[in-house]
Amino acid sequence: MAGMTLTEKILARHAGKPSVQPGDNIWVDVDILMTHDVCGPGTIGVFHQNFGRDAKVWDRDKVVIIPDHYIFTADAMANRNVDVLRSFVAEQKLPHFYDVGTDRYKGVCHIALPEEGHTRPGEILLGTDSHTCTAGAFGEFATGIGNTDAGFVLGTGKTWLKVPPTLRFVFKGELPPYLMAKDLILAVIGDIGCDGATYQAMEFDGDGVFCLGIEERMTLCNMAIEAGGKNGIIRADKKTVDFVKSRDKSGKPFVVEQSDPDARFAREWVYDVTKLKPVVAKPHSPDNRAYVDELKGSAIDRAYIGSCTGGKMTDFRAAARLLKGHTVKVDTFVVPATSEVARQLRTERVDGGPTLEEVFLSAGAKMGEPSCAACLGGPSDTFGRLNTPLKCISTTNRNFPGRMGHKQAEVFLASPLTVAASALTGTITDPREFLA
Amino acid sequence: MTLQPVIQGKAYVLGDNIDTDQIIPAQYLTFNPAIPEEYRQFGKYALAGVPAPQGGLPKGHVPFHAPGDEFVSPYRIIVAGRNFGCGSSREHAPVALDAAGIKAVVAEFYARIFFRNSVNGGYLIPFESVKRLCDTVCTGDELRLDVAAGKLENLTARESYELRPLGEVAPILEAGGIFPYARSKGLLKA
Structure with missing residues (x-):
């Protein structure tokens, strides 16, 4: 067999x-x-x-x-x-x-x-x-x-x-x-x-x-x-x-296979991961791949960090590494996935200094309540929803037309590091520029 | 729904990767499909997320609804390209097409959850075409779909196209969905 x-x-x-x-x-x-x-x-x-x-x-x-x-x-x-x-x-x-x-x-x-x-x-x-x-x-x-x-x-x-x-x-x-x-x-x-x-x-x-x-x-x-x-x-x-x-x-037994x-x-x-470069998915499909350095300098209107894909502690720690002590250049929305993540953002400190939430707020980001929020658009009063045809770089998962709200909005999917780097410059930015 | 032997009506043609956000945008998911009056509302918003240039190929900019009926579309069969129904698991997507009067979709292939929801909910027949048809059939063409024979005729263009057999899902579609199917097989109490 x-x-x-x-x-x-x-x-x-x-x-x-x-x-x-x-x-x-x-x-x-x-x-x-x-x-x-x-x-x-x-x-x-x-x-x-x-x-x-x-x-x-x-x-x-x-x-x-x-x-x-x-x-x-x-x-x-x-x-x-x-x-x-x-x-x-x-x-x-x-x-x-x-x-x-x-x-x-x-x-x-x-x-x-x-x-x-x-x-x-x-x-x-x-x-x-x-x-x-x-x-x-x-x-x-x-x-x-x-x-x-x-x-x-x-x-x-x-x-x-x-x-x-x-x-x-x-x-x-x-x-x-x-x-x-x-x-x-x-x-x-x-x-x-x-x-x-x-x-x-x-x-x-x-x-x-x-x-x-x-x-x-x-x-x-x-x-x-x-x-x-x-x-x-x-x-x-x-x-x-x-x-x-x-x-x-x-306490139910489980099977590890x-x-x-x-x-x-x-x-x-x-894949040899040491040879990969930061990736984005361009509008309007998650398979519309480009490397971040190919899009360097493309202007964006908004950055969004949240969802099941990009709203976990690891995602926020990565973003905070770049945002700490800096100010965002575009509207930046931060949405913890869960109430537990939200609590941890208020208690966990970056290098013994400010909490993650303080890092985001002092960088000028807006903090939302834990939920799916604008990842899938939703009702028009949803936090961070793209109600007009904006260009948004996002840690979310899907960028087909209309996914985050407006049908003509353009959504670029990227890692929390790339989204944070881009929020700081207002253009699509390779996180290596800030991590060097 | 029980399986109609023949479905005849006008085609509405779409391209590749028509995802569930285009089929029924997220802001309309607040309607509850289990309530008949709200089920009907989904017909009004079916395909509301398709950008105008991609709606009703080859020309595009063809409204899915005609003046005089905002709920039920004049089109009966959707012809589409690859990966129809990709994206979310929302069953509201086949519900919306059913509520809008769509009886069958003919695509190159489907995203798995949309296909499953269409079959198990008994909303519409998801046929796969052997050849790509969304570049051949024009929106408004009169189509005749022989469900049993698995044959699609374009009465406008005087062409016929081969479809893939429904295979193992045919008995579920014939029964009208997974619940009547399971009852007929004794898997559920009648």
């Missing part, structure tokens, strides 16, 4: 099969289902319509509800949708709800899930959001689904999946100080295209990956969907297991 990839092993175990092959259609048991305020109301509707008004979810402990998209808005419909979540949580007595306006409020679901101990190696995590693939950084199978699939899972705990072939991306060497995981994943998407991994798993491997911290690994897996990937995945190592154990409140030595990969790419 041929070996299996990590993704194949997890899927086989959850289908109760000794092995699976790419292309097999299988029914799997789901470990965690996550939904939020944008897709939750539709999912709950599908659940009630199909299982009945009095039906109960398959396992209260496996459902996680995290309002995060349209939170700090006066939009009555958006606020109504959070109420729909509240009624469902009350009706079902769901324990894992992170409600707005309470101490439990978290913010961006993909960062909240690991912070609150809902990500474990070897599990299957499904969420009604395309960036659910972020959790692949914990050695699990994680992917985004729609309302109908989520409604089905709520009632049955099961879904059907087609086993994807796995692509392997091997990063060799240690990342230079001017590069971040964002540069690596933008380089990959630039190489394979925003449909290059369609229906396929993306496994990240090599010493260049395992020397990264957990948050940087999350950034890699987070943008698998931007190449069309079904999931991104990194096998769990000691860093992963230590992180998961420090956060997991359930890796791809077999004779596993079949559909294709493999190898």
Whole structure:
């Protein structure tokens, strides 16, 4: 019997099969289902319509509800949708709800899930959001689904999946100080295209990956969907297991696996990370790659640091390294992904001096409340939303037309280092100019 | 929805990488598709995010809705290029096209989640064409889609095009989505 990839092993175990092959259609048991305020109301509707008004979810402990998209808005419909979540949580007595306006409020679901101990190696995590693939950084199978699939899972705990072939991306060497995981994943998407991994798993491997911290690994897996990937995945190592154990409140056992030595990969790419340069994705597609030094001097109107992709502590520490003691030249918006990140920005100091938040504020940046905010536009009063055709450099994940608001706005995706360097000059700037 | 054997109507043609933000922009996701009156609203905003020059190829600048009906479009079939429906997992995207009266999309290939949502929710038939058609078919052409035979005829241009078989998703589409399919297979109580 041929070996299996990590993704194949997890899927086989959850289908109760000794092995699976790419292309097999299988029914799997789901470990965690996550939904939020944008897709939750539709999912709950599908659940009630199909299982009945009095039906109960398959396992209260496996459902996680995290309002995060349209939170700090006066939009009555958006606020109504959070109420729909509240009624469902009350009706079902769901324990894992992170409600707005309470101490439990978290913010961006993909960062909240690991912070609150809902990500474990070897599990299957499904969420009604395309960036659910972020959790692949914990050695699990994680992917985004729609309302109908989520409604089905709520009632049955099961879904059907087609086993994807796995692509392997091997990063060799240690990342230079001017590069971040964002540069690596933008380089990959630039190489394979925003449909290059369609229906396929993306496994990240090599010493260049395992020397990264957990948050940087999350950034890699987070943008698998931007190449069309079904999931991104990194096998769990000691860093992963230590992180998961420090956060997991359930104490459930988990399975740490890796791809077999004779596993079949559909294709493999190898990168020497020491030879890469800072990357941006130009408008209007995440695969429209350029190197930062090729765009040097292009004027921008705005800089944005936030989202599941670029709103974690590692992202803010990187930005603060450049912004400390300087003043931004364009409107700069800083949005922590979660309330935990926001708290840490107020307490963690840069080189024993000011806190990260003080660094951002004294540089002239505007600080927002933890949520998805302008990454996906949203209601017109959303913090940082591009309501006019501005040029924005952003640590977010997607730059198709209209993504951050206005259809004619131009969004450049880049690492937090590149965004911070560009904020300081008002033009697209290579972070090496400030790190030298 | 049950599978119509033949779908006939006008084509609306789009290019590559039509992502879900173009199909239904994020500010309209506050409507709840589980509420019928709000489901209808999605029809009004379907394709509202497509930049005008790329809407209704080859000329572009063709409105998706006609005067007199702001909810249901006069077009029945969307013809598109590569990677249709990429981006977010929002099921509001196939919902919006369904609410606007779209019965099928014929693209070179689809982003995975959009394809899955279209099939499992039973909103529309996502056909793949053997050859790229978005440079051949013109917006407004009268198309006849023989679903069972997997054949697309362009009655305006007097051409016909080959489509890929629906394969393993055909029974789910025939049943009308994943719930009726699972019931018919005894996977769920009827």
